[in-house]
Amino acid sequence: MNTLATPKGFRDFLPKDARARQFVAGRVRATFEKYGFEPLETPTIEYASVLLGKYGEEADKLVFRFTDRGDRDVALRYDQTVPTARVLAQYQNDLPRYFRRYQIQNVFRAEKPQRGRYREFTQCDIDIFGSTCPVSDAEILACTYDAFKAVGFPTVTIKYNDRKILFETLAPYAGEQLTVLSIIQTIDKLDKIGDDGVVAELTAKGLPAEKAADAIGEIRRATPTEALMKIVAAARSLGLPETALQFDPSLARGLDYYTELIFEVVVPEYPVGSMGGGGRYDNLIKQLGDVDMPAVGIAFGFDRMVEAATALGLIPSTGSGAKVLVTLFDPTAQDAAASAAGALRAAGIRTELFPAFDKLEKQLKYADRTAIPYVLIIGEEERKNGVVQLKNMTTRESVTLTVQEAVTRLRTDSD
Amino acid sequence: MNTLATPKGFRDFLPKDARARQFVAGRVRATFEKYGFEPLETPTIEYASVLLGKYGEEADKLVFRFTDRGDRDVALRYDQTVPTARVLAQYQNDLPRYFRRYQIQNVFRAEKPQRGRYREFTQCDIDIFGSTCPVSDAEILACTYDAFKAVGFPTVTIKYNDRKILFETLAPYAGEQLTVLSIIQTIDKLDKIGDDGVVAELTAKGLPAEKAADAIGEIRRATPTEALMKIVAAARSLGLPETALQFDPSLARGLDYYTELIFEVVVPEYPVGSMGGGGRYDNLIKQLGDVDMPAVGIAFGFDRMVEAATALGLIPSTGSGAKVLVTLFDPTAQDAAASAAGALRAAGIRTELFPAFDKLEKQLKYADRTAIPYVLIIGEEERKNGVVQLKNMTTRESVTLTVQEAVTRLRTDSD
Secondary structure, eight states, X not given: OGGGOOOTTOOOBOHHHHHXXXXXXXXXXXXXHHTTOEEOBOOSEEEHHHHTTXXXXXXXXXXXXXXXXXXXXXXXXXXXXXHHHHHHHHTTTTSOSSEEEEEEEEEEOOOOOBTTBOSEXXXXXXXXXXXXXXXXXXXXHHHHHHHHHHHTOSOOEEEEEEHXXXXXXXXXXXXXXXXXXXXXXXXXXXXXXXXXXXXXXXXXXXXXXXHHHHHHHHHHHOOOOHHHHHHHHHHHHTTOOGGGEEEOTTOOOSOTTOOSEEEEEEOTTSOSSOSEEEEEOSSHHHHHHSOOOOEEEEEEOHHHHHHHHHHTTOSOTTSSSOSEEEOOOSGGGHHHHHHHHHHHHHTTOOEEEOSSOOOHHHHHHHHHHTTOSEEEEOOHHHHHHTOEEEEETTTOOEEEEOHHHHHHHHHHSOO | OGGGOOOTTOOOBOHHHHHHHHHHHHHHHHHHHHTTOEEOBOOXXXXXXXXXXXXXXXXXXXXXXXXXXXXXXXXXXOOSHHHHHHHHHHTTTTSOSSEEEEEEEEEEOOOOOBTTBOSEEEEEEEEEESOOOHHHHHHHHHHHHHHHHHHTOSOOEEEEEEHHHHHHHHGGGOOSSSOHHHHHHHHTTHHHHHHHHHHHHHHHTTOOHHHHHHHXXXXXXXXXXXXXXXXXXXXXHTTOOGGGEEEOTTOOOSOTTOOSEEEEEEOTTSOSSOSEEEEEOSSHHHHHHSOOOOEEEEEEOHHHHXXXXXXXXXXXXXXXXXXXXXXXXXXXXXHHHHHHHHHHHHTTOOEEEXXXXXXXXXXXXXXXXXXXXXXXXXXXXXXXXXXXXXEETTTOOEEEEOHHHHHHXXXXXXX
16 A cells, blocks of 8 residues: 555654754764855756766666656756766856865665665765865865764774775786776775685686786785875874874775775774765866866765764764653643743753643653653642742652743753 | 756755755754754655645646656655655654654645746745644744744744634625635735725625625624634743734635634745745644644745845855865965864864965955955964964954964854
């Protein structure tokens, strides 16, 4: 029965999950803004011609494409880079020479639904367009680190490499049958399938086993390029701790379009692979939007970050739920209850006024059920004495106070 | 040429507009949370069967509907009420008995593009489900008022009425040919076409002119119902100022499903009609999702609010753009510049590090162009003396300070 179902591969976020998402998005966004990144929004729908032919043949099949009522061939946002390339081309004269934008929007991919893979998910990108200066690469690294720390992750490691190391080291091993990119794609699997696996795969691709082993050894012995050293120096000046950066000459990253710096973020306390990655891509925007525009940036694995932050207990339990429930027993109690709720809210305290006339017991049960940590009880006796009872739902203890004292108590209580 | 175009009826929001939208959304969301509303997110795509047949025949034509690659008949979110009805039915056992949710998401309508009407726009709803208590109606009114005030609107007026007044007063004028709802639809136009226009339209509908005039007069003389008086009393106890509420017995609201309270928000300083409206609708959720669930809520005209807030100058000019640009002249200046940027950001100051080695003149021009109010200049001379120059881009005055003094100065400067 369709009527009551969420479409396959799509998700509803009930309050608890929606709050976790908002918490992560809020912390990440605040960090982006501290680094001077500006927000950009593009529409959910693009002309299909804008998107197709940009992601590769396999990916094109995953684009949600349809004909609208005006017979236009349109498609749903598949990533944020291609629409941004369109914006860069279309508004060239309205944008500053150096453009640093962030974008947090949903994208759509018609993938086979499976654990951890959805047809609608959130992308969260920052990029600096127009600059080839190493400080821009460093800004991206430092901002990435700060954004993860702002969410509360205890340890954040950024593995980095220079695509040029891979190209230059591996070029001698390539030949007519085996491209450098193909070798890189296999080297990229070192973490997953180990040395033996990589040697086996390269052998299958036509490289003699001995040479394959040599290639791995040579990559491992590679040292940072001068370009990387400049970026790292700038990142350290920006305040990125030395221990957070980890040179990894075998890091390859999947996407072909990176030209120099590549990096990915790992949270050792939640080792499910990369939590985001990026690099410098100086040619892509020209290919996509016909504007010469060097670029460096990162895409955060937003859904995975939320999952990790939830698993590690980083989401404040009362994130945006009410902090206090004001009771309501009968119509005669309404004025005192509503006035107290008004006073609490005026002081910035998240307050819910119970939305029915009911028994105390029921209202306390409701507070427990919805995890509201305090209940402000205003019964006949309290009204007569001009006081309220503030009940802590964890300790189950109550104190008798004036409304103003309750406001002060709740405001200073850690939030 | 499609490649560089935004689809017709859709919009790109470049940073200035995106910032304005975020400012309004942020203020509104914070108010919702202060009232204990919880976030809810539903997917952009629903099964077409969930949406169609719910909005009326005309509206059904405006639904973006298509067949996905799995041959499923799907559609894009058209509003937030129907998906919420699905959630209420689907997760009955996971949701609290009284459920107050807010939802800020984009909806899609295949309308003819025209000024102020778009095919993708933002809806912003709050609703309390499960309660028939007048305090819930009052909570919605008070939260609505506070949300508009939080955005900064100087005056906010809420016109309100009870649908029952219209039904009871106008029933005697209805007959076999003319339903009460049809009379209400014409009465709804009093503001736009005046008494004469309404009389003419009712006459055309078959009501004698004299009776039509009587109906208008009778509606105007109507007094608030007891239900309204209870709601208003509770709203006042919650802190809603008396002057903000304006009883208007001729207010009708377009949608048929309201059962009692109806209201709309007007900002007299930006008189473009209603900025949002809502009411109580106790039967709709049962019709949509087969769950008995009284409801009261409001839909904010988000895009119109952003437009009004921008026109009235309520959007802070440095909302989330950088507050200070740190200069960068050459590689030897990099460490000092990056360290200063790191110190500013550590203090929470939105900082952009110039992303290239360039002349001061160019960097000042860039700051002007991007409306960054301060520039922190660190030249060779400054580095030698361990100081910086902080230039105010409005007054064009510079002061020589240590980095720490600059941090203090920028932090205390009104933001």
